Amino acid sequence: MTLLELHDVTAGFGAVTVLHGITMSVAEGSIAGVFGLNGAGKSVTMKAIGGTVPARSGQVLFEGEDITRLSPEKRVARGMGHVPQGRQVFPQLTVEENLRLGAYTLRRKDKGRYGPALDSVFDRFPVLKQRRQQLAGTMSGGQQASLAVARALINQPRLILVDEPSAGLSPVAQLELREVLQVVKDSGVTMVLVEQNIAFGLSLVDTAHLLQTGVVVHTAPVSELDDDTLATHLGIGKVLAGATGSALSARKGSKR
Ligand SMILES: Nc1ncnc2c1ncn2[C@@H]1O[C@H](COP(=O)(O)OP(=O)(O)OP(=O)(O)O)[C@@H](O)[C@H]1O
Ligand SMILES: [Mg+2]
Incomplete structure (x- = not known):
């Protein structure tokens, strides 16, 4: 079942449009990853889901219901939780x-x-x-x-929005955090996970949404991603893609 859907969501600040039409769908019980460079609109996408930055057009559906105009408080009451950037x-x-x-x-x-x-x-x-x-x-x-x-x-909550949880953590602390998030997932909570640390993100997510300047340019199950796709759609170099490659092969070798 689909728990969360965004249909062509636009959002911005004043005269500036940041999200130019975000479409994505998140299956209940899954972890959806949102990846992109600094300023791509990852946090604003999270805020459009949570309601703190209202969508200007398009729709946000939660459990099949249109919540586009609901206040952030009402969304929390319906089962959304937040782990904001910077904690x-x-x-x-x-x-x-x-x-x-x-x-x-x-x-x-x-x-x-x-x-x-x-x-x-x-x-x-x-x-x-x-x-x-x-x-x-x-x-x-x-x-x-x-x-x-x-x-x-x-x-x-039924859904939690987790924005760059690994930022600033030591490698050991990242491993612990990964375990925590995995346990959350195993308990049936659906998650949208934003990560700059793509290797960390790929070790957890089921589906990846690659974001560039406010548009989802590529969506794929993690099993269908490869280095080249990531490098192309994220604009990252091969060096970084190499690190993500090992995360991907680790994912392909095991279910967790
Ligand atoms: N409150 C705001 N007022 C004006 N512009 C904003 C505001 N919040 C975000 N923006 C702009 O929206 C764009 C996307 O910002 P966003 O915070 O979503 O980026 P991000 O992908 O989360 O980046 P990062 O990886 O650095 O956290 C940026 O150009 C940013 O300057
Ligand atoms: Mg951000």
């Missing part, structure tokens, strides 16, 4: 306070669900449970990435 945890608040803010919608709907939701997040992220009273700003980048993912999951 945006509140550095002066504790881990638990960050999670509580993330659960705003859940608590408003039904206060009784917050406790169990917090417990289930703590079960999934023991490091956050251990550090529940620690100020978020004093945690490592990898721990903050986990917190940002956990904060999105606490509302028990």
Whole structure:
């Protein structure tokens, strides 16, 4: 089943159009990757899905329903979660306070669900449970990435929008993050994943959408991607494509 669809979505700021007609469809339970160079419109695409940058034309469908004109809050209430670029945890608040803010919608709907939701997040992220009273700003980048993912999951969303989660993380922290995202996927949550780190992204996604200046120029299941296609459609050189190539062959060799 298709959970999310964008039909010819345009968006921009003032006189500037950034998205020139984004079309993509995301199957329930899958991870859709969005790849492109700096400024290609990846984050704006995420914001058009989440509603913080409204589509000027075109349609956003969620569970088959047209949500193009819904506020961001209503989209969250319908089951969208966000892990924004830069993670945006509140550095002066504790881990638990960050999670509580993330659960705003859940608590408003039904206060009784917050406790169990917090417990289930703590079960999934023991490091956050251990550090529940620690100020978020004093945690490592990898721990903050986990917190940002956990904060999105606490509302028990059906879809999460994850924007460049690996940025600035050490190789070890990236491996841990990859595991976290894989577990999220295995739990049935659908994901749109934006990554500059294409090798990292390709190790997770089922389908890749390659973006250039506000247009999806190529869409393919990860099993049908190759170095040349990536280099052509992303405008990246062969050196970088070499790194993505090994990620691709790793994907082809195993299901995960
Ligand atoms: N609030 C804004 N006001 C004006 N222009 C904006 C705004 N946000 C984004 N843009 C412009 O929209 C274009 C796409 O931005 P976007 O943030 O989506 O890029 P991106 O693909 O996410 O890049 P990066 O990999 O650097 O995060 C850029 O030219 C950017 O300057
Ligand atoms: Mg961005």
